[in-house]
Amino acid sequence: MSLLIVGSLALDIIETPFATLEDALGGSATFISLAASYFAPERIGVVGVVGDDFPERAWELFRSHGIDTSGIEVVKGGKTFSWHGKYHYDMNTRDTISTNLNVFADFKPRVPADFRSPDFLVLGNIQPDLQCEVIEQLDQRPRLILLDTMNFWITGYRESLERTLALSNGLVLNDSEARLLIEHPSLIVAGRRLQEMLASDGPRIVVIKKGEHGSLLFYDDHIFSAPAYPLEEIFDPTGAGDTFMGGFIGYLAKRGSISYQDAKRAVIYGTVLASYCCGKFSTEGIENLLTMHEEIHNRFLAIHKLSSFDLEESEFLEAA
């Protein structure tokens, strides 16, 4: 099925304890679309904006992954959005050194005429009113609208965010964002309450990402707890959350399903893609998986093994 992704495209500066990279390809739409592309949905397109400094190798990367870039606006003489981040020693925390919005400051997403009926829609982390405008441009309601957001919108644009959530079927966010939005220390309570903020015309899906601790999927009355893939070293976690979201929606779009069973597997595929993302700088970890379907599947199986236990012999209590 078709998949439309709206979000940022960026040229970042990333500092880690290991190295510093300038002009690192980044942005939510970049990571989401690359990750989703491995599941080869029928059609996959991006809506976003860049300056004419956006490098040829990025366009080529999208092309080679079958990603439709006709919805990416190029501002002549403009500079692409840039985030400068610095990771601490433990790689779990980071500081934003600077954020240069550049052409992103005036971004008004415009969905191309031939992409106004996507089956699946992902709204990356942008201002919630803009997310809302994208939904309003569509000719018909997608099977699933999945949203990301961040602290800045939660504290400063709560009403807009609530309006957009009420039009969406799914929300993917991290644990600190979930606690901030719901103001309750329990992630279980937060997940349940976030579900209540979503539209009621389909399954209500909330995914709370917990980094090294995996993630929690809330799907209607169900909860699914997924482990992280056990990595010994994290090289650069930039984009891991977006990559997770891309793997998640890519699998569902390929399956053409939004069932609970598929959503659980989608969480695991998101986890697998995110693990590759963390293993290298910028998008490098997810650029060359095209010939590695088997490797993606192997990590999927490894996570199954990691989290499985057998009930068979646990009946001793009855016999006790």
Added chain:
Amino acid sequence: MSLLIVGSLALDIIETPFATLEDALGGSATFISLAASYFAPERIGVVGVVGDDFPERAWELFRSHGIDTSGIEVVKGGKTFSWHGKYHYDMNTRDTISTNLNVFADFKPRVPADFRSPDFLVLGNIQPDLQCEVIEQLDQRPRLILLDTMNFWITGYRESLERTLALSNGLVLNDSEARLLIEHPSLIVAGRRLQEMLASDGPRIVVIKKGEHGSLLFYDDHIFSAPAYPLEEIFDPTGAGDTFMGGFIGYLAKRGSISYQDAKRAVIYGTVLASYCCGKFSTEGIENLLTMHEEIHNRFLAIHKLSSFDLEESEFLEAA
């Protein structure tokens, strides 16, 4: 099989955002033995020390759970160990207001003659040299020696701790303790290196507890990731870690097994018992489960459901 537990017995003062409780029954040996008792191992005994202020209702509680208290020394005119702790709003962090060692200051564990050949031995969080002395008092090596420790011993008694670890088969500790002991940000690396510090005469078992994020079991070359039981409210987490350990060892002692499959299930039973511990003050949550075997088993099944996903239809990659 028989199970010997060495650790503290305490009368604590617990402050939570909900209420304050004085003379709350506590201590590692208390929680471990109560939790383990639900699995009804052949014999279960405690070695520890109390003052003659240790209340009759505590003795009665041990008796009613089939716990042998002949190894608990009562110091005439002495006062029982007491910890005063205060939990923050989110219940994930706490401050120690005071620690009164009292009779625990001069504690020299003495294993009763008829308990010197236990099949399973748990050494709760006490000074590592004392843990070592217990091992030396035994007539034969247990099938499994399981250890707990804490920040205070890791930073101040590292050599003693390393000596005790080299005599043990298993270590149960929380994530911050694991990072402190190994000085590496990755819990996967920490778990692996902790295993290397253990004795090599049996399986090397390390369990890293992550509170609301569940736990990681390292068993020889295997890793098992267990979720937490999804609680909406935490009432009092005091003793949850010890209760986990008690459920873990209680299940293994009942099964008479230290296989990987049983160790995985033991982690889940530990998780179940810990979830009951958090639901009420002090030991209240695990005092009256005697008639609730079915409830323990139901939470076990709930965790299985929470963490299971189906491989069946995931073969699409091959077909893609």
